[in-house]
Amino acid sequence: MSIKHSLHLLLVVLLLPSWAAAQTDYNATGWIPKKENHLVYDYCELLTDEQTATLEKRLQDFNDSTSNQIVVMVTPGFGGNDISQFAFEVGDRWGIGQKKLSNGVIIVVKPKDDTDGQVEIAPGMGLEGALPDIFCKRIIENEMIPCFRENDYYGGIVKALDVILPVCAGEYSFDKYKEDHEGGVGIFVFLFIAFIVVLVLFSRDSNKGGHSSSGGSSSYGGHTYYGGSTPSSSSWGGSSHSGGFGGFGGGSFGGGGASGRW
Numbered sequence: 160m161s162i163k164h165s166l167h168l169l170l171v172v173l174l175l176p177s178w179a180a181a182q183t184d185y186n187a188t189g190w191i192p193k194k195e196n197h198l199v200y201d202y203c204e205l206l207t208d209e210q211t212a213t214l215e216k217r218l219q220d221f222n223d224s225t226s227n228q229i230v231v232m233v234t235p236g237f238g239g240n241d242i243s244q245f246a247f248e249v250g251d252r253w254g255i256g257q258k259k260l261s262n263g264v265i266i267v268v269k270p271k272d273d274t275d276g277q278v279e280i281a282p283g284m285g286l287e288g289a290l291p292d293i294f295c296k297r298i299i300e301n302e303m304i305p306c307f308r309e310n311d312y313y314g315g316i317v318k319a320l321d322v323i324l325p326v327c328a329g330e331y332s333f334d335k336y337k338e339d340h341e342g343g344v345g346i347f348v349f350l351f352i353a354f355i356v357v358l359v360l361f362s363r364d365s366n367k368g369g370h371s372s373s374g375g376s377s378s379y380g381g382h383t384y385y386g387g388s389t390p391s392s393s394s395w396g397g398s399s400h401s402g403g404f405g406g407f408g409g410g411s412f413g414g415g416g417a418s419g420r421w
Contacts, residue, residue, distance in 0.1 A: 185236030200232040246281040256410025261285035263410040281416035294333040295417035
């Protein structure tokens with residue numbers, strides 16, 4: 160074999176791994192990422208090494224202190240499925256969360272390119288009460304997509320985690336989130352109702368000498384619901400791990416969650 164042919168063969172061998180990686184078809188039917196012992200997966204190389212390390216540490220610390228497992232995945236494709244089915248497949252097959260608690264969450268982000276950007280938040284079965292579909296939708300629309308539209312993917316993920324982590328730890332709720340984001344509207348509605356009640360009472364008092372109504376009494380309202388409490392998810396906490404992420408615990412997913420696009 161000539162030196163020229165030998166060098167050519169050596170070059171092919173050296174470049175083959177990177178070429179094979181570049182040829183990964185993320186939209187090939189049935190493609191599911193390989194499960195590894197970490198919580199942040201960036202198949203688009205969208206995040207910097209520092210951002211990935213920061214997210215990984217935050218999620219591992221949360222896993223250690225609560226046993227809740229949250230995975231963040233950035234991917235260019237969904238293995239031939241839509242994003243919701245893909246998130247369910249990954250969460251359920253990987254067993255994100257603890258087996259008895261199903262206290263896992265997976266956040267899937269597809270960056271915007273020549274097609275729409277997409278995002279999904281899918282909670283495990285044990286967290287669907289704390290993260291109902293409508294709450295996941297609000298987090299996506301209020302916290303994530305505004306950042307993603309500015310190409311700030313890290314910022315959008317961080318803002319979502321700022322809500323999701325305390326919810327999973329039982330320190331926050333959807334009702335509290337609504338109060339924080341819709342308090343002004345709630346006050347306006349309360350004042351409007353109070354004004355109507357006062358107006359009606361004043362009208363009755365000023366109608367002296369008029370006809371008296373017969374038969375029963377009238378009511379001017381009841382109680383107005385301004386929120387309640389979501390069952391605390393603190394019971395989802397459990398064992399802690401030491402020395403880094405020790406792997407997924409066998410949690411189950413039931414298909415809950417929400418998606419969005421921009």
